[in-house]
Amino acid sequence: MKRILIITGDGGESYETLYAKHRFEEEGFEATIAAPTRKMLNLVMHDFEPGWDTYIERKGYYVESDVAMDDVQAEHFDSVLLIGGRAPEFLRNDPKVISIVKHFDQSGKFIFAICHGIQILVTAGLVKDRNITCYEHVRFEVESCGGTFIGKDQAVRDGRIVTGQTWQSHPEFYRLVFECLKEE
Numbered sequence: 001m002k003r004i005l006i007i008t009g010d011g012g013e014s015y016e017t018l019y020a021k022h023r024f025e026e027e028g029f030e031a032t033i034a035a036p037t038r039k040m041l042n043l044v045m046h047d048f049e050p051g052w053d054t055y056i057e058r059k060g061y062y063v064e065s066d067v068a069m070d071d072v073q074a075e076h077f078d079s080v081l082l083i084g085g086r087a088p089e090f091l092r093n094d095p096k097v098i099s100i101v102k103h104f105d106q107s108g109k110f111i112f113a114i115c116h117g118i119q120i121l122v123t124a125g126l127v128k129d130r131n132i133t134c135y136e137h138v139r140f141e142v143e144s145c146g147g148t149f150i151g152k153d154q155a156v157r158d159g160r161i162v163t164g165q166t167w168q169s170h171p172e173f174y175r176l177v178f179e180c181l182k183e184e
Helices: 014-026 087-091 095-106 115-123 136-144 167-183
Strands: 003-007 030-035 040-047 056-064 079-082 110-114 155-158 161-164
Touching: 003 014, 003 095, 014 030, 014 040, 014 056, 014 167, 079 095, 079 115, 079 167, 087 115, 095 110, 095 115, 110 115, 110 167, 115 136, 115 161, 155 167, 161 167
Parallel strands: 003 030, 003 079, 079 110, 110 161
Antiparallel strands: 040 056, 155 161
8 A cells, every 4th residue: 555645734725635635545545644743733725816916815624633744754655745835834944844855855756746835845955957837926936946837737747746736736736646656
């Protein structure tokens, strides 16, 4: 059975988190949610409303994290998913999170990231010379760190990294994710 590590925290995108957990479990995979601490997480919903220049944020669902970052043994997982929302803005400053993501890269395992989750890839130094898609307001970070932003595609695969723009990209993103997981 494949084991997928899902990294998020308070402020993680509710729909992205729950969709991922359910979708992986539906396929018979073990999906483990990792957060800074093992606790009930406060997720959020980001959406777009007419008249707003940016997305809005509402309280989302709660979800229990399965493991604290300090207790993650990355070698026990087959791939990692970096969830969007506001959580990556905080998580990218956690050396343990960056170490975990770098482990997946150095081990040749798949890394999946969606929306603002790409901010963690940027901090880990994994976008340089890669084709990346993400939420449009993360584009500057990707390009500033040597990545090529691909805006025309909802999801992009570059080697062992798959990126998606937003939760609206789920069909295209998960099509690529599951193609990758079937390769192994």
